[in-house]
Each structure stands twice: as C-alpha cells, then as structure tokens.
Amino acid sequence: MHHEIVQEYLTNLYQEMNGYLKYTPEEIKNYVNHDVCLTYGEVHYLSLMAFSKKINLGPHDIFLDLGSGLGKICVSMLLGTECQEAIGIEASVKLHEQAIKILPKLELQLKLKLKNKKLSLLQGNFLSPDKLPDIKKATVVFINATAFTYDLLDKIGLVLNQCPNIRAILSFKPFANLTLPFSQTIRIEASWDSILARLYSQSYANANRNSECT
Numbered sequence: 001m002h003h004e005i006v007q008e009y010l011t012n013l014y015q016e017m018n019g020y021l022k023y024t025p026e027e028i029k030n031y032v033n034h035d036v037c038l039t040y041g042e043v044h045y046l047s048l049m050a051f052s053k054k055i056n057l058g059p060h061d062i063f064l065d066l067g068s069g070l071g072k073i074c075v076s077m078l079l080g081t082e083c084q085e086a087i088g089i090e091a092s093v094k095l096h097e098q099a100i101k102i103l104p105k106l107e108l109q110l111k112l113k114l115k116n117k118k119l120s121l122l123q124g125n126f127l128s129p130d131k132l133p134d135i136k137k138a139t140v141v142f143i144n145a146t147a148f149t150y151d152l153l154d155k156i157g158l159v160l161n162q163c164p165n166i167r168a169i170l171s172f173k174p175f176a177n178l179t180l181p182f183s184q185t186i187r188i189e190a191s192w193d194s195i196l197a198r199l200y201s202q203s204y205a206n207a208n209r210n211s212e213c214t
C-alpha cells in the first residue's frame with residue numbers, strides 16, 4: 001500500500017482513540033511498583049518507514065513493540081512494510097482495551113488485502129515470564145523508551161539477551177547491558193520531540209554511524 005493511503009487509513013482507524021489517558025493515583029502507584037512507566041507519546045509514520053527501510057524489515061521478520069500503547073506502531077509496520085507478523089505488549093489495561101477495538105476492522109484488511117498478515121496485541125507486563133515466549137519470537141524490537149527508567153531498561157536488557165532471534169533493537173534510550181552491539185543513532189520524529197534513537201544490531205555494527213529517519 002502506498003504510504004499516503006496507509007496514513008489516511010490509520011487516521012480513520014484511530015480517529016476515536018486517545019492514548020493520552022488519565023490514571024488515578026492508585027493506578028499510577030500500582031503500575032510504577034511493577035516497573036510500568038505510563039508516559040505516552042507517538043512516533044511519526046514516515047520515520048517508522050524510513051527505519052524499516054534502513055534495517056530491511058522483510059517478510060521473514062517478526063516485529064515486536066515493547067509497550068505498544070494503542071498498537072499503532074505494529075499496525076503501521078504491517079500495513080506499510082513487507083513484515084508479516086507484529087506483536088505488541090502493553091501493560092495499561094485501559095490502553096489495551098482501546099487497542100483491541102480496531103481488530104475486527106483490521107482483520108478483514110489483513111486477510112483480504114495483505115495476504116494473511118498476523119497481529120497480536122497482548123496485555124500485560126513485558127517483564128513477566130509469561131511474555132517471554134512471545135518476545136523470543138521477535139527478530140526486530142522497537143522500544144519507545146524515552147520515559148523509561150534506566151532500572152527498567154536494565155531489566156528489559158536481561159530479557160532481550162535471552163532472545164537469539166533478535167537481529168535489531170531500536171530504543172529511544174541507551175542500554176547498558178545488551179549483548180547485541182550498538183550500531184548507530186537514528187533520528188526519529190515523534191509527537192513530543194525529535195529523538196536520537198539507538199539501533200543495536202550485529203549486521204549494522206560497521207555501517208554509517210549517524211543517520212536520519214524523518
């Protein structure tokens with residue numbers, strides 16, 4: 001699908017949804033105590049497409065968004081690239097409940113026009129052991145981690161280091177403990193700022209170290 005058509009489709013699909021939710025102090029306390037950072041923000045579609053092109057996201061890749069919010073990144077990847085499968089994991093019950101509302105509309109699109117592409121939007125904490133089998137399926141991982149603590153990033157690193165299929169990780173904040181080597185910084189445009197995201201990847205370790213995905 002052409003990117004302009006995909007963007008229009010996404011705007012319609014998500015027009016009644018809002019990721020910028022209010023939580024009660026009890027909800028915030030409970031999430032924070034379980035390593036969940038509720039800060040929300042979205043990434044621009046064309047930046048995602050430029051990133052996908054840079055890492056050659058293809059039909060054999062399984063894309064994973066850790067902290068998937070409304071699932072828009074996963075849906076964008078399925079509609080805008082050759083990627084056949086996307087998995088999103090989101091802790092916020094309120095966001096997840098909104099995210100899955102698009103599934104009936106989207107399923108028809110994925111089956112008829114996009115040759116049986118697969119989308120899984122899972123609710124829960126991505127640090128929880130029951131999510132590890134899904135995380136292990138991923139080949140490319142995306143983490144909109146701007147507001148995540150370094151403690152949370154260390155815990156995510158320990159999980160990702162157990163996943164041999166992962167060939168690329170894009171994180172909005174640096175990791176200190178990843179086995180996969182740092183490859184380059186990539187500029188990503190988001191709703192709140194322009195981000196210098198870190199790409200960790202074996203195959204791109206010696207590539208051009210700075211680039212723009214706008």
Ligand SMILES: C[S@@+](CC[C@H](N)C(=O)[O-])C[C@H]1O[C@@H](n2cnc3c(N)ncnc32)[C@H](O)[C@@H]1O
Nearest residue numbers: 035036037040041042067068069091125126144
């Ligand atoms: C900045 S938002 C990003 C949403 C989406 N990935 C995007 O880029 O549009 C980060 C999301 O991560 C979720 N999150 C934070 N910690 C989490 C955890 N431990 N497990 C699952 N989700 C988490 C938050 O609830 C939030 O929706």
